[in-house]
Amino acid sequence: MRIILIGYGIVGQGLTQILMRRRHEVIRDFGLNPKIVAIVDRRGAAVNAKGLDLEKVFLVRKAKGTVAAYPECGRLGASPTSVMELVEAEVMVEATSTNVKTGEPGLSNIKTAFKTGKHVVTTNKGPLALALPALTELANYNKVYLRFSGTVGGGTPVLELAKKCLEGDKMLRIRGILNGTTNYILTQMAEERVTFEQALESAQKLGYAETDPSMDVDGIDPACKVVIMANWIMNKKLTLKDVSIQGIRGLTPGMLEEAAKRGNTIKLIGSVDDKAAVKPTEISKHDPLCVSGVLNAVTFESEFAGAETIIGRGAGGMETASAVLRDLLDIKHNLSDKLLNL
Amino acid sequence: MRIILIGYGIVGQGLTQILMRRRHEVIRDFGLNPKIVAIVDRRGAAVNAKGLDLEKVFLVRKAKGTVAAYPECGRLGASPTSVMELVEAEVMVEATSTNVKTGEPGLSNIKTAFKTGKHVVTTNKGPLALALPALTELANYNKVYLRFSGTVGGGTPVLELAKKCLEGDKMLRIRGILNGTTNYILTQMAEERVTFEQALESAQKLGYAETDPSMDVDGIDPACKVVIMANWIMNKKLTLKDVSIQGIRGLTPGMLEEAAKRGNTIKLIGSVDDKAAVKPTEISKHDPLCVSGVLNAVTFESEFAGAETIIGRGAGGMETASAVLRDLLDIKHNLSDKLLNL
Numbered sequence: 001m002r003i004i005l006i007g008y009g010i011v012g013q014g015l016t017q018i019l020m021r022r023r024h025e026v027i028r029d030f031g032l033n034p035k036i037v038a039i040v041d042r043r044g045a046a047v048n049a050k051g052l053d054l055e056k057v058f059l060v061r062k063a064k065g066t067v068a069a070y071p072e073c074g075r076l077g078a079s080p081t082s083v084m085e086l087v088e089a090e091v092m093v094e095a096t097s098t099n100v101k102t103g104e105p106g107l108s109n110i111k112t113a114f115k116t117g118k119h120v121v122t123t124n125k126g127p128l129a130l131a132l133p134a135l136t137e138l139a140n141y142n143k144v145y146l147r148f149s150g151t152v153g154g155g156t157p158v159l160e161l162a163k164k165c166l167e168g169d170k171m172l173r174i175r176g177i178l179n180g181t182t183n184y185i186l187t188q189m190a191e192e193r194v195t196f197e198q199a200l201e202s203a204q205k206l207g208y209a210e211t212d213p214s215m216d217v218d219g220i221d222p223a224c225k226v227v228i229m230a231n232w233i234m235n236k237k238l239t240l241k242d243v244s245i246q247g248i249r250g251l252t253p254g255m256l257e258e259a260a261k262r263g264n265t266i267k268l269i270g271s272v273d274d275k276a277a278v279k280p281t282e283i284s285k286h287d288p289l290c291v292s293g294v295l296n297a298v299t300f301e302s303e304f305a306g307a308e309t310i311i312g313r314g315a316g317g318m319e320t321a322s323a324v325l326r327d328l329l330d331i332k333h334n335l336s337d338k339l340l341n342l
Numbered sequence: 343m344r345i346i347l348i349g350y351g352i353v354g355q356g357l358t359q360i361l362m363r364r365r366h367e368v369i370r371d372f373g374l375n376p377k378i379v380a381i382v383d384r385r386g387a388a389v390n391a392k393g394l395d396l397e398k399v400f401l402v403r404k405a406k407g408t409v410a411a412y413p414e415c416g417r418l419g420a421s422p423t424s425v426m427e428l429v430e431a432e433v434m435v436e437a438t439s440t441n442v443k444t445g446e447p448g449l450s451n452i453k454t455a456f457k458t459g460k461h462v463v464t465t466n467k468g469p470l471a472l473a474l475p476a477l478t479e480l481a482n483y484n485k486v487y488l489r490f491s492g493t494v495g496g497g498t499p500v501l502e503l504a505k506k507c508l509e510g511d512k513m514l515r516i517r518g519i520l521n522g523t524t525n526y527i528l529t530q531m532a533e534e535r536v537t538f539e540q541a542l543e544s545a546q547k548l549g550y551a552e553t554d555p556s557m558d559v560d561g562i563d564p565a566c567k568v569v570i571m572a573n574w575i576m577n578k579k580l581t582l583k584d585v586s587i588q589g590i591r592g593l594t595p596g597m598l599e600e601a602a603k604r605g606n607t608i609k610l611i612g613s614v615d616d617k618a619a620v621k622p623t624e625i626s627k628h629d630p631l632c633v634s635g636v637l638n639a640v641t642f643e644s645e646f647a648g649a650e651t652i653i654g655r656g657a658g659g660m661e662t663a664s665a666v667l668r669d670l671l672d673i674k675h676n677l678s679d680k681l682l683n684l
Binding site for chain 2: 022030164307308311319326
């Protein structure tokens with residue numbers, strides 16, 4: 001399986017590290033032989049039809065700031081589009097950063113991959129939040145797969161649990177804590193009795209929150225994940241504008257104290273049933289969903305299997321890269337599966 | 343896919359109900375057309391090569407106490423062995439009750455199925471706890487699949503999460519609350535400050551514990567699940583005798599109070615790393631594993647994806663039957679997958 005990797009930040013680098021460390025097992029255990037034939041970053045590309053030396057790419061990027069400095073294989077100024085049009089590959093892995101206003105550059109990269117007949121694995125929430133129903137149709141039309149396990153839960157297999165482990169069942173409802181930053185802030189407010197501003201400052205100091213924390217604290221990031229789960233798991237054709245979104249800026253330590261008196265606490269919950277919403281919600285401290293710190297948690301309620309909750313860290317470069325590897329394996333399995341219907 | 347169902351208790355009946363309710367979707371969404379061609383209970387069998395009328399079987403069993411009373415299709419006194427030898431089918435679903443001393447009748451049923459070339463889905467922990475490494479080899483030798491998702495976590499997809507959702511990763515350690523009855527007892531002891539005996543009595547009244555509670559409170563049931571996870575997920579060739587087992591009879595409310603002073607509580611934890619063990623263990627109340635009541639919870643620690651916890655009810659006829667359906671779908675997918683290696 002030949003792969004073009006676009007975006008060489010912590011997720012892209014994590015993927016190449018995992019492939020270096022587990023290449024042998026992946027071939028032996030799953031019959032998958034992943035070969036990265038091109039890596040594209042902001043300044044250009046490194047291309048080798050026989051497969052790049054991933055160790056060397058990593059060192060070149062570290063020393064020179066771009067993979068395009070790779071001797072012989074380097075293509076300074078090469079764009080994702082030209083690489084996808086010219087380099088033969090079965091899969092494009094999209095690991096550029098999220099932009100929920102335009103979806104770019106991820107959106108264009110994904111469309112170009114489809115047009116050139118490539119399956120796509122992405123860790124980029126932006127294009128999906130804005131256009132998942134359209135992208136799904138486009139993938140179907142071009143007869144390729146689109147996978148995005150790393151966009152919800154990081155390395156925690158949230159989407160896969162619902163999709164692969166509850167096969168044959170019917171999903172009724174999804175509820176979850178889908179953002180680690182806001183969960184850290186709410187946990188601090190509840191346990192240390194600090195204000196929202198103080199907790200946010202502490203999250204920023206620890207590197208959990210960005211300088212502009214709006215994506216997290218205003219609920220945009222969890223709303224993106226709600227869109228992705230609604231489409232992928234419950235087959236609803238939603239985009240970001242269909243989600244009712246309320247963030248956590250309005251919460252006070254007093255509100256959390258009141259909830260505590262009732263044996264409850266307040267969490268930022270994303271949910272999908274007949275509606276899709278993100279809002280601060282009072283839940284019981286005994287609810288399995290009630291996790292603290294930067295943890296994420298999602299509860300699936302299905303017709304026969306009942307309610308299941310999955311808990312894990314929702315972020316991390318290596319963790320998210322492990323989700324990309326799973327998606328590559330899934331595409332491989334699906335290609336095999338298609339050939340025979342029992 | 344033609345299926346012989348052996349054992350027609352709550353799980354077997356749950357399976358037939360799910361198939362009746364979801365037959366259409368299962369065919370449409372997965373290309374699986376499950377047809378139950380024989381059902382065997384303790385007194386005989388009902389057989390129809392074209393597929394039994396599941397509604398009718400259910401009513402016959404209810405009215406007459408055995409499926410063998412089914413008009414025309416009934417075979418009073420027919421044994422599982424003769425049915426498997428004479429009735430053509432691709433899969434045998436084993437849903438008889440668990441016996442950890444001899445593994446019977448499940449063990450013989452599974453072996454006969456293998457010998458007659460049938461894939462097996464079982465919800466019976468007994469044969470697996472005693473002989474999973476041998477059964478796995480036997481299945482491989484006969485080129486058939488053995489699946490048993492319903493044996494751990496009931497309807498909660500514990501085994502599947504580890505096996506399907508962490509593909510390509512490496513499992514380092516498993517820890518879990520694997521028995522709802524003992525978890526209920528420990529929760530009662532911690533929250534209501536009652537003795538073990540009082541909590542056990544309450545569990546028996548609510549139907550959570552058997553009259554002979556030994557399987558649960560002495561840790562045998564969770565030890566069976568440890569064996570299954572060790573073999574299936576971590577590829578260790580263990581049986582029940584390799585698990586160090588300690589139950590909860592020795593625990594006092596005082597010990598739980600002491601733990602509570604440290605912000606902890608005591609849970610019956612089954613674990614697999616270099617060793618396999620079941621024993622009462624003090625864990626933090628903030629550990630995602632720390633669930634109360636009859637809930638089960640399992641934490642998987644893997645090399646790249648980090649630690650993930652899955653929580654759900656660990657029992658229930660319909661829930662466990664939903665795991666059987668998932669196993670049938672998995673076998674179908676695997677048969678397809680085998681034909682092509684990319």
